[in-house]
Amino acid sequence: MFSFTPISNQEYKDRILAFQKRMDELDLDAVIVAGTACTYENIRYFTGYWPMFERGGMCIPRKGQSYLLIGAEAPGLARETPLGDNYFIMHDFSHTFPIEWKGVKYSTFNDVFDKVSEGKGIRRVGLADASITSYETYENIKAALLPGGEILDITTEMIRMRNRKTDHEVDLIRTANKINEKVFEEFLGQVRPEMTELQAQGLILAGIYKYGGEGESFPTLLYAGERTLNQIGRGSHSQLGRNRLIDCDFGAMLGTYSSAYCRPFMFGKMPEQMKKEINFVIDMHKRLIYDWVKPGISMADVQKKFVDAYLEAGYGHPSGASHGLGIFECEPPLMSQSDMIIEKNMTFAADHFYKGDGYGFRIEDCYAVTDTGTDLFTDGFWYPIEL
Numbered sequence: 001m002f003s004f005t006p007i008s009n010q011e012y013k014d015r016i017l018a019f020q021k022r023m024d025e026l027d028l029d030a031v032i033v034a035g036t037a038c039t040y041e042n043i044r045y046f047t048g049y050w051p052m053f054e055r056g057g058m059c060i061p062r063k064g065q066s067y068l069l070i071g072a073e074a075p076g077l078a079r080e081t082p083l084g085d086n087y088f089i090m091h092d093f094s095h096t097f098p099i100e101w102k103g104v105k106y107s108t109f110n111d112v113f114d115k116v117s118e119g120k121g122i123r124r125v126g127l128a129d130a131s132i133t134s135y136e137t138y139e140n141i142k143a144a145l146l147p148g149g150e151i152l153d154i155t156t157e158m159i160r161m162r163n164r165k166t167d168h169e170v171d172l173i174r175t176a177n178k179i180n181e182k183v184f185e186e187f188l189g190q191v192r193p194e195m196t197e198l199q200a201q202g203l204i205l206a207g208i209y210k211y212g213g214e215g216e217s218f219p220t221l222l223y224a225g226e227r228t229l230n231q232i233g234r235g236s237h238s239q240l241g242r243n244r245l246i247d248c249d250f251g252a253m254l255g256t257y258s259s260a261y262c263r264p265f266m267f268g269k270m271p272e273q274m275k276k277e278i279n280f281v282i283d284m285h286k287r288l289i290y291d292w293v294k295p296g297i298s299m300a301d302v303q304k305k306f307v308d309a310y311l312e313a314g315y316g317h318p319s320g321a322s323h324g325l326g327i328f329e330c331e332p333p334l335m336s337q338s339d340m341i342i343e344k345n346m347t348f349a350a351d352h353f354y355k356g357d358g359y360g361f362r363i364e365d366c367y368a369v370t371d372t373g374t375d376l377f378t379d380g381f382w383y384p385i386e387l
Contacts, residue, residue, distance in 0.1 A: 001210075002178060002211055002212045002254075004171070004172060004254055005168070005171075006255045006256075007048065007172075007255060011168070012046060012047055012048060012082040015046055016060060018161075019046070019161065020060065020061075020063060022157065023126070026154070027124060028062060028124050028125065028154070029122045029124050030059055030060065030062065030113065030122050031060045031125065031126040031127075031128055031154065032059055032069075032125060032127055032128065032133070032141060033046065033057060033058040033060065034055065034056070034093075034132055034133050034137070035049070035050075035051050035055065035056045035057065035058075035129065035132075036055050037051055037053070039132050039328075040056075041162070041326070041327040041328040042129055043056055043057070045161075045162055045327055046058060046066070047068065047082060047083055048081055049068060049077070049083075051074070052073075052074070053071075053073060053095065054070065054071030054073055054093060054095055055071065055094070056069065056070055056071075056074070056093055057070070057093045059088075059113075059116055064116065065086055065116070067088055067112065067116065068081065069087070069088050069090050069092065069093045069112065070088070070089055071089065071095065072094060072099070072101035075087065075089070088107040088111065088112050089104055089105065089106055089107060090106060090107050091106055092109070092134075092137045108144065110143075110144045112144075121146040122144070122146065123146045123149045123150070124149065125149070125151055125152070126151075126152050126153075127141075127153050127154060128154055129158075159332045159333075162327070162331070163324070163332070163333065163340075163346060164344075164346055165345045165346070165347050165368070167345070169326070170345055170368045170375075172256075173258070173326070173366065173368070174377045175255075176213065176254035176255075176257055176259035177251075177252075177259040177261065177377035178378070179208060179211045179212065179213050179252040179254065180259055180261035180378060181261065182207070183204060183207035183211060183250075183252070184204075184263065184380075185380070186207055187200075187203050187207060187248070188385070190203050191203060191240070194240075195239065195240055196235075196236070196237050196238060197223050197235035197238055197239075197240065198235040200235075200248075201220045201222045201235045204220050204248070204250050205220065213254055214253045214254060215252075215253050216250065216251065217250075217252065217253045217258035217329040218250075218251060218260075220248075220249070221233060221234075221249035221250070221262075221362075222235050222246070222247070222248050222250070223236065223238075223246070223247060224239075224244045224245065225238075225241065225244040225245065226358060228246070228247045228264070228359045228360045228361060229355060229359065229360045231353050231362075240267065241267070242267040243269075244266065244267075245265075245270070245274065245361060246264065246265050246266060246267075247262065247361050248262065248263055248264070248265065249362055256327055257326060257327055258326065258327060258328060258329040259366055259377075260325065260349045260364050261365065261378055262351075262362040263363065263381050264278060264361035264363075266387065267387050268386065268387075270386055273356070274356060274359070275384045277315075277361075278361065278363075278384045279383070280315060281354050281363050282383070284306065284309055284310065284318070284352065285350055285352055287309065288306055288322070289365070289376055290373070290374070290376075292305050292306065292321075293342060293348075293369065293373070293374050294342065294369075294373055295342055295344050295369055295370070295371065295372070295373075297342050298340070298342070299333060299335040299340050299342060300335075300339040302322075303320065303321045303335045303336050306318060306335075315354075318354070319351070319352060320334050320335050320336030320337070320351070321350070322334075322348040322349060322350045323335070325347050325349040325366055326347060329349070330349070335348075342369055344369050344371055345368060345369060346369045347366065347367070347368045347369075348367055348368075349366045350363075350366070350367065351364045365377065365379065366378065
């Protein structure tokens with residue numbers, strides 16, 4: 001069991017206060033945050049709230065009290081957050097199909113904006129999660145604004161705010177990854193070739209809970225043989241079998257923060273070419289983490305070194321050098337698509353997928369940027385694993 005210190009209610013409130021200062025600079029009267037069971041990073045960042053079944057939202061005014069926006073099933077869940085009883089029940093954040101709960105008072109964005117503005121109305125509102133805000137909700141927000149009001153997409157502001165982690169956040173991510181390493185070590189002693197992909201997946205999930213995790217950061221990717229060519233996929237009832245490459249990619253969630261870890265293995269002897277490819281990807285993995293990623297370096301420069309090394313060795317064009325990791329397992333920045341400067345306390349997943357002849361595999365570890373280089377959270381099993 002791994003111990004940790006969760007994000008406190010005061011930390012959540014401090015995040016809201018810091019963001020309200022930024023809202024003042026952007027001349028935003030309010031910000032609407034949205035979340036679902038699978039896309040939740042911003043609402044969890046501010047409140048720890050993770051929607052279930054229904055959608056979830058939040059209204060942050062430029063000054064004063066923020067409110068959760070929830071469906072009719074969620075008051076008990078909402079009260080467990082730092083915002084307590086400060087919530088509105090709304091159709092906009094209920095199920096994706098109409099449900100009318102008897103005896104429930106539903107509010108509208110007119111009610112929300114009237115409350116947070118003390119009756120003055122809202123003129124400029126930012127959407128923190130424009131990509132998952134439904135058309136209907138967008139129209140309802142627009143209709144509730146003062147005449148001439150504006151809706152602005154502020155997705156980049158949210159990304160910028162979450163990019164650089166506090167020491168506490170880094171520690172939570174580190175501990176989640178330490179759980180992964182322990183789970184995988186134990187898993188290798190339990191897994192058997194006659195197990196199905198789903199049965200093996202169950203061992204991973206049991207281990208996450210055993211060592212204090214809060215469940216999966218993402219659905220565990222565990223599959224064998226030709227199915228390993230899929231970069232993502234769900235487990236099946238097929239047996240793992242012998243002499244078939246098996247890819248095992250998973251991550252524990254801890255204190256609302258995510259992690260990721262992946263290693264390939266086989267029951268039997270790997271072909272020499274497969275071993276060669278695995279060793280090559282591990283070598284590139286090490287060079288990236290230990291040699292190329294430094295504070296003050298452009299992400300584009302790191303990506304170029306990574307790509308050039310693959311091409312020069314004759315292994316084709318690789319995937320991205322690393323992607324961001326925090327509350328969500330894969331979040332900006334992506335080194336393959338960014339020229340941002342690397343800064344201390346940014347956290348990344350070195351997520352490296354490779355396609356061979358009839359199989360694929362991923363090597364994945366997470367790390368934080370330090371004053372001089374990187375703090376790698378996991379570094380075990382860096383070799384072809386034969387059981």
